[in-house]
Amino acid sequence: MPLHPSPLRILGNGARLDVKEAEAALVEHYPRLVRLAYLTLPPSLGRHRRVLAAHAVVQRALYGGAPTAPGQGEGTVPAPRTAGSAGHGGGPQAPAYAGVRLRVVRSALAYDSRPRWWPARVPPPATLRPSMPVVRGLRLFPRAGGIEEFTLDRVVAEVTGPARAALGLLLLESLSEDSTRTLLGEAGAAAPADAVRVAGEIAGSDHDRVRTLLRSPEFDPCTVQTRPSDLLRRRNRRRAGTAAVALFAVAGGLALDAATGPGHSGPPAVAPRATPVVGALDPVALARTPAGQWADTSRVDFSAWAPRGGRTDDEALLARALGAWARPPAGAAVTRAPGTPDVPPAQSPRLLFAGDLGGEAVVLFHDGGVRVVRYAEPRSRGGVPELDFARVDDADVTTAAAVVVSRSGGAARFLLAPWIAESATRDLLTPDSPARPLDVDEDGVTAAVSGPAGGGGCGSWPVMQLRSSERIVEKHAFLVTDLGDLSPVHLTHTPKPGSGAPARQPREATGTDALVGWARTACSLQGLRGSGVRAVNHWQFAEQSLPGIRAGASWVCTRADTWRGQGRVLVQFVPPATSATAPAEVVADRRNTALCSRFGQHVVAATRWRSPTGAWYVLAAGSRAATGIQVAGSVRGASKGRTLAVPAPRDAVFRASARLRGGGTMQSVR
Template sequence: MPLHTSPLRILGNGARLDVKEAEAALVEHYPRLVRLAYLTLPPRLGRHRRVLAAHAVVQRALYGGASTTPGQRAGAVPAPRTAGSVGDGGAPQSPAYAGVRLRVVRSALAFDSRPRWWPARVPAPATLRPSMPVVRGLRLFPRAGGIEEFTLDRAVAEVTGPSRAALGLLLLECLSDDETRALLGEAGVAGPAEAVRVAREIAGGDHDRVRTLLRSPEFDPCTVQTRPSDLLRRRNRRRAGVAAVVLFAVAGGMAVDAAMGTGRSEAPAAAPRPVPAVGALDPVALARTPAGQWADTSRVDFSAWAPRGGRTDDEALLGRALGTWARPPAGTAVTRAPGTPDVPPAQSPRLLFAGELGGETVVLFHDAGVRVVRYAEPLSRDGAPELDFARVDDADVTTAAAVVVSRSGGAARYLLAPWIAESATRDLLAPDSPARPLAVDADGVTAAVSGPAGGGSCTSWPVMQLRSSEKIVEKHAFLVTDLGDLSPAHLTHTPKPGSGAPARQPREATGGDALVGWARTACSLQGLRGSGVRAVNHWQFAEQSLPGTRASAGWVCTRADTWRGQGRVLVQFVPPATSATAPAELVADRRNTALCSRFGQHVVAATHWRSPTGAWYVLAAGSRAATGLQVTGSVRGASKGPTLAVPAPRDATFRASARLRDGATMPAVR
């Protein structure tokens, strides 16, 4: 992958360093530099482009074309402020290596400001103009890891470029916090301290484990596997190119004839012929999973759904659905979940359903494991068609259990997965009421299920309770709820920590404690509607005795994970109440964070509270790793445990933080 530019020999702000030393350092430590660049580059580039961009960033570390900080000569490899630390697998102390590393970080961070769909038609600014290796006909991907690597990759994708760079510098390069902040500042990062803090949140308390994951093949762009690019699309592009050339030649000939005045009579223009459906738009080529395959496969997701409905063989209907998807006519109502592309299919999608429901004809497709597409047209054919898009990549037994097939009057009907053996409905705001059976027809379509009330009222929160078949060795019940997307969100529950108990994993929210906990926080789900939520977990991370009373209150972190990887956290305080469904008090709302996830296992929160006697307090609580709490500001206090209560005026301003078992300090979430 050669890059033909001239090497620059001025290294840093007037400092000189033998370019051969820098080149030797780059060649010797090429894999670790490429891994650092790959981690820092924005995930929106896609894995193939990130691999190429990572190699390009490192190969250009000795050459011109990258952005510079004020006062620095363009293209110069900067002289480092520090040579770097040496730890277990840490970076070498060579000034040449440190200078090249700084340039790699700066160039990788510059990609965050490049055009989103780069390369774009409009050239990028000179400092951002891409120049990278080009691979045609092949796609390059790092080798896939396990579920831990996948979860870490999702957590890393949620944060900013400086935070990703800080994570690589801290764990891969083994730099200290101060050295990392200094390097990021020299790379032009506006808030290096915040980037280091977020990186520490992702790493949590187990740095060795996260470091091992970052050194796995999942994050190694030097060890890749290859796959062909879309062969069908390439063939169609060649055909389109040939057709364009022929059309140009015909149009040119007609123009010449008109200019020369041949006098030939014009035949009446024939009506345009419809373009024949080919490739991905051919209804005959639709993928169809054999019935019963779900019981004999290890991949239990939408790819295991067999087509159902009374019109799965109606080629005219399927052709209209595919044609509308590829080129929606005027008046078509198109909706899509956040982060879901609405482009035509690149290959033949999988047919899930085609049938008539409630005065309309509905077709459901599953496209390349990435999204579910719903097409609907009125039976009368008088109204406009509808198209809905929703992401469903990496769906599983629970998140691929149901899809909305129709909506009417605030209620929805669902097409259930073939592995669902039992279905029922229940109300989260009535935790003591039993579940009610839900009728399902022969095609797997449920009766209408009422949705949560809109307009700010929250008197009930209906959910579906589903149970999977014992044939897939996943016989268990779970809850899903409608949050406005095609795919309902999976609800889980993490029990409160016991004394000295290890971290607990989320479990299904069908038990008594889980239902009681969700009854106090279910109404907070209203703010998550229409945001492409995949799953929501209710975690009671602390319980606190209230001063002046014999009662206790709970601290809950409600984490919503979206299909695009980003997460949102609602921290809520649950005081005693006379009603089992009294809503909790919202303490903090944080977006795009790893908090309360596998890679953000520590959380601290604080709030004002008024006792039954009228006295005001500042209350604070931390998760199981908190060994002490501290409050500063207009009110001060400290404790040696995971909870704290300090008398304070109602309008007192304060900051709370916790000391963790490993000696680190964590601020309260705001």
């Protein structure tokens, strides 16, 4: 990607800046500019294309006119050089570098934009995005970091492009919030103030730690690993191309014979031949994991499942399942979890199960990375086959522990992972009742497990309590529940403040405190059905004494993380009640947020509450880092602790905020 800048460009109305300085600044600070571009670019591009796009954005920063330094209006000249800006482009504060940085941010944000005529909420195709270099035969991606870097990457993927850019400008470029808002405005961001606010929520109070993570190899597109592209796909494409050419040649020859032969009413001279099944649709080529490999691998996920079931060698059934995946037959019932692609397999998938269950023949596949696919065909004639798609990327010992193989009458049967040593069921709404053993057959298929009641009822909430084999982890029991997708949802619990447990460390929800807490909030899971949820954490972030009575209340943040990376938060107020399963009050519902996660550690919430004497109050509470609470609006009040109670009219309009340890404030979540 050669650069051919002209020697001098006009900036604004008569202001000039030597483009050689801008080029020198670009070359001198190339790695930091590419890192900023990589962070700003949309994660939907994939790591390979983000690396290429980041380099393209920076290298093209001098095209189409000279870079304009931020904050220069019409008729102004660039700011005078400082000692640090002399020479080849100057330091990060020089006008030349500032102008290049502005153009890099503007170009990176363009990858998130869409043409005005393009439908809202529909991402534009790659052909409508700015172009990028093409690399054939290789895949490029930054070196993988640890769990903290991975978690930060998932959190950053949930926010908008301007928020990602703001995070990079604040932490990587060390700009102030005002300077960041100004730069984003000049780069064309729609709501710079909101972007800076979201970036501040991600950074939290420990800016140095998040800055260190952003400077790690996980976010460095200049230090990359290379791997070959999908060799099997390339081989299949070549074979498909050759087959297509041969097919056209044969078809042309037959057409010529038909046109020149003695007659056209008789049967064809050559009988039609079935198209051979090759590559990803060949049942013989299915990947099959050896039995027992799960106990001798560090990757305990669906890749460690050996095929099970009585029809794993039935090539006809497997061929029908693969064919239906590639091209669903007319009338087939196809369902997919949100964000799950239903395209045909790019390479031979892994066989997990093939067998008869009740009146169906069921086949389960794993495509090697992103999806689990279920195919079911009725054993009697006249039925319609079913196809279900679900995302399972980055599954682990808990989220790859079970898959739904059949549903009937509000109940489901699950295929358990080979590392599950014990299985039982329990009701979250009866925390004092012991778990009941769950029957599992020799193939790992459970007996029918009742699902949570539909239609808004919540008389019980069944869950499975599973325990992993001691061959991979000792005494590890956990809970999963069925929310309508192929993969059940992992339930966890974060201990309340003062429990002696480290802050913000989710753990398995099998202890007494966890079960008692889930009993009051389990019914809120109803609203998460069919939304592609991976795991839900129950965090009791505050306890509060209530005015006029001796009982207390608790505040809970229930965070649902989806397979596609987005999160949803329900903040719930749990007042004292005569029943241990009385549902909590949902006071806030926030989607696509980092709140209540590792990178959204602070939360403040408020609600109205009526005491047994009939008096109304505004109650508010904050998490561990809150040092004071304020309420403003038609009712006012303040406290120096983490909770507040203020007498108020029943219809009071208010807004709560909290002061945070280490400085800063946070508004209550709505």
